Amino acid sequence: MVQTAKAKPPIWCPGCGDFGVLAAMKKAALEAGVPTHELVLVGGIGCSGSIHNFIEVNGIHALHGRLLAQAVGVKLANPNLTVVAAGGDGDGYAIGMGHFMHAFKKNASILYIVMNNETYGLTKGQASPTARIGFEGNVEAPFDSILTALSIPAHNFVARTFSGDPKTMTAVFVEALKFNRAHKGYAFVEALSPCVTYNDTYDEWRANVVDISKLPGYNPSDRITSFRLCLETMQSGKIPIGVMHRPSDDPVDPPSLELKLLGDSVGPVAADLDLTHNQAAYQKLLAGLS
Numbered sequence: 351m352v353q354t355a356k357a358k359p360p361i362w363c364p365g366c367g368d369f370g371v372l373a374a375m376k377k378a379a380l381e382a383g384v385p386t387h388e389l390v391l392v393g394g395i396g397c398s399g400s401i402h403n404f405i406e407v408n409g410i411h412a413l414h415g416r417l418l419a420q421a422v423g424v425k426l427a428n429p430n431l432t433v434v435a436a437g438g439d440g441d442g443y444a445i446g447m448g449h450f451m452h453a454f455k456k457n458a459s460i461l462y463i464v465m466n467n468e469t470y471g472l473t474k475g476q477a478s479p480t481a482r483i484g485f486e487g488n489v490e491a492p493f494d495s496i497l498t499a500l501s502i503p504a505h506n507f508v509a510r511t512f513s514g515d516p517k518t519m520t521a522v523f524v525e526a527l528k529f530n531r532a533h534k535g536y537a538f539v540e541a542l543s544p545c546v547t548y549n550d551t552y553d554e555w556r557a558n559v560v561d562i563s564k565l566p567g568y569n570p571s572d573r574i575t576s577f578r579l580c581l582e583t584m585q586s587g588k589i590p591i592g593v594m595h596r597p598s599d600d601p602v603d604p605p606s607l608e609l610k611l612l613g614d615s616v617g618p619v620a621a622d623l624d625l626t627h628n629q630a631a632y633q634k635l636l637a638g639l640s
């Protein structure tokens with residue numbers, strides 16, 4: 351259910367990386383000029399998925415792993431809204447993996463923020479899809495969202511940021527929101543957001559993040575270059591952050607799902623629907639069944 355509610359104080363553990371994401375989100379919405387009444391935040395399941403309760407916007411608490419379906423639905427119902435989906439790595443990369451992959455292809459102009467802490471914090475620290483081998487008995491290779499995102503050739507904005515660098519995180523969110531508001535397509539931002547209670551990676555991540563924009567040959571409009579730079583950085587034991595993909599120009603055809611399906615239409619929520627016509631069509635359909 352969509353609701354506009356007063357913001358409540360966060361219930362996160364003191365020091366949780368999600369505080370940085372919340373602060374950056376608030377600043378970015380202001381800087382990108384998003385009016386509160388036009389902003390919809392769709393939260394997933396998990397500690398991070400409660401973020402919509404802590405900011406005074408229209409909010410939905412979605413089903414586990416299904417927040418992208420609901421966020422895309424909101425966008426298609428009213429394309430003039432700015433829609434942000436936000437959840438954790440367990441929500442997005444495990445139960446939500448099917449939706450995660452297809453969101454890049456669909457290319458609705460929504461922002462998806464995944465707060466990655468490499469664990470299931472809400473259920474007390476089990477290994478998530480991004481957990482490294484050895485963490486809580488994990489024997490599986492960690493999933494990397496950025497390499498996956500870069501492998502899908504769609505008109506998307508792709509980035510990774512770190513809660514330990516709120517200034518850069520805010521700037522990336524601002525760029526992503528502007529990309530969405532121009533109806534250019536889907537924006538995916540992974541926020542490295544440490545779980546200080548069950549997997550405190552702050553010091554390790556602070557020491558190992560590498561801003562790929564500082565690397566020789568950086569060109570975010572070229573997927574192959576970004577993929578290579580990210581892979582090389584990972585193979586050297588570091589963590590690439592920064593804007594990984596930024597389309598250099600607009601394609602000839604409309605890039606986003608809402609423009610492809612709705613064109614210049616205001617969408618069904620704001621449209622003056624001719625219910626009389628619909629009722630007549632419905633009666634005709636029923637008559638055909640009898």
Ligand code: SF4
Pocket residue numbers: 361362363365366367368397398467471472544545546547548
């Ligand atoms: Fe944050 Fe971890 Fe606490 Fe959840 S358990 S609020 S992810 S620090």
